[in-house]
Amino acid sequence: xxxxxxxxxxxxxxxxxxxxxxxxxxxxxxxxxxxxxxxxxxxxxxxxxxxxxxxxxxxxxxxxxxxxxxxxxxxxxxxxxxxxxxxxxxxxxxxxxxxxxxxxxxxxxxxxxxxxxxxxxxxxxxxxxxxxxxxxxxxxxxxxxxxxxxxxxxxxxxxxxxxxxxxxxxx
Amino acid sequence: xxxxxxxxxxxxxxxxxxxxxxxxxxxxxxxxxxxxxxxxxxxxxxxxxxxxxxxxxxxxxxxxxxxxxxxxxxxxxxxxxxxxxxxxxxxxxxxxxxxxxxxxxxxxxxxxxxxxxxxxxxxxxxxxxxxxxxxxxxxxxxxxxxxxxxxxxxxxxxxxxxxxxxxxxxxxxxxxxxxxxxxxxxxxxxxxxxxxxxxxxxxxxxxxx
Numbered sequence: 158x159x160x161x162x163x164x165x166x167x168x169x170x171x172x173x174x175x176x177x178x179x180x181x182x183x184x185x186x187x188x189x190x191x192x193x194x195x196x197x198x199x200x201x202x203x204x205x206x207x208x209x210x211x212x213x214x215x216x217x218x219x220x221x222x223x224x225x226x227x228x229x230x231x232x233x234x235x236x237x238x239x240x241x242x243x244x245x246x247x248x249x250x251x252x253x254x255x256x257x258x259x260x261x262x263x264x265x266x267x268x269x270x271x272x273x274x275x276x277x278x279x280x281x282x283x284x285x286x287x288x289x290x291x292x293x294x295x296x297x298x299x300x301x302x303x304x305x306x307x308x309x310x311x312x313x314x315x316x317x318x319x320x321x322x323x324x325x326x327x328x
Numbered sequence: 329x330x331x332x333x334x335x336x337x338x339x340x341x342x343x344x345x346x347x348x349x350x351x352x353x354x355x356x357x358x359x360x361x362x363x364x365x366x367x368x369x370x371x372x373x374x375x376x377x378x379x380x381x382x383x384x385x386x387x388x389x390x391x392x393x394x395x396x397x398x399x400x401x402x403x404x405x406x407x408x409x410x411x412x413x414x415x416x417x418x419x420x421x422x423x424x425x426x427x428x429x430x431x432x433x434x435x436x437x438x439x440x441x442x443x444x445x446x447x448x449x450x451x452x453x454x455x456x457x458x459x460x461x462x463x464x465x466x467x468x469x470x471x472x473x474x475x476x477x478x479x480x481x482x483x484x485x486x487x488x489x490x491x492x493x494x495x496x497x498x499x500x501x502x503x504x505x506x507x508x509x510x511x512x513x514x515x516x517x518x519x520x521x522x523x524x525x526x527x528x529x530x531x532x533x534x535x536x537x
Contacts, residue, residue: 192395192399193444194444195444196440218392218393218395219395220395220396220399247478249395249396251396251397253498256472256497256498256499256514257472257495257496257497257498258397258495258496258497258498258516259476259480259495260394260395260396260397260493260495261480262478262479262480278396278400278516279396279397279400279516279517282395282396284395284396285395286491319399319403321403322400322403322404322407322520323520324407324519324520324521325519325520325521326514326517326518326519327517328400328516328517
């Protein structure tokens with residue numbers, strides 16, 4: 158009988174742990190991609206020969222875009238993102254004021270219950286600064302998103318060629 | 329007899345009206361002039377803007393640390409360049425990408441940007457220059473530039489060792505063979521077909537190839 162109680166207790170504990178996992182909170186992240194950014198070997202050598210300022214390659218930056226869906230009953234909030242490939246990661250939003258564009262740091266991104274947030278060019282994006290390595294089209298890297306309720310979710314971000322734009326108006 | 333003449337007149341005028349409505353395109357207005365400034369290209373060489381006279385210029389202003397809008401501006405310009413190349417007008421058009429952030433965007437950084445965006449350096453130059461020269465260009469074109477810190481507050485002075493961003497216009501410019509600005513399409517949101525159509529029209533105004 159004692160064994161049955163232990164087994165029941167263990168099963169409840171497992172269920173409890175499982176129910177706290179991010180997936181149960183209803184947050185899913187998909188379509189994650191980033192702009193390429195790299196310095197080639199030849200260019201690297203050329204830079205070292207001709208321009209001392211190029212050594213740090215601090216101009217290696219990128220932006221990541223993704224889609225967050227909240228299938229849960231409660232709103233959640235993306236608080237921050239991190240990735241081993243970038244020295245610094247910030248959540249930004251591009252805002253328009255007439256023909257001016259302003260990049261604004263965002264403290265967090267609300268994901269309403271049953272709602273979807275699309276991070277896309279010209280709007281919300283995850284800014285990757287001080288890249289630690291080249292991001293070439295076809296590469297991928299991991300990124301961890303921390304949500305207020307769902308906790309940490311680690312995703313894979315694909316690096317995509319981004320020079321294909323609509324020939325019509327718009328992005 | 330008078331009735332026949334009147335009917336003929338109506339036909340002729342009506343036909344002319346229909347023709348004009350379908351085929352006549354007004355000349356684009358002159359919005360300004362490209363100033364005679366001397367800049368520095370991606371190889372560190374002097375680049376007087378007057379060198380572009382006699383060619384149509386597609387000129388974009390960006391900064392390389394811009395992760396979102398500036399790559400879109402460059403991608404739209406590159407799509408225009410593809411249309412121009414397909415029309416066999418490469419030798420009549422030059423593309424210029426000018427940085428508004430000369431403190432960080434050295435010629436080496438501009439070369440990196442050219443590689444990243446696969447820009448054809450035979451007809452595309454990336455330009456920087458002293459801050460005063462960049463300001464003279466942006467003022468002449470009516471291109472808004474404001475440096476802000478990481479929190480979005482305006483900066484009086486920019487320093488390379490602290491994070492800053494640039495609030496800027498989302499436009500590029502089409503300049504005719506005489507150095508006159510003829511269009512300022514909405515940068516990242518431009519209609520490539522329309523812009524390329526204007527560029528090709530201006531390029532062909534110089535006569536047969």
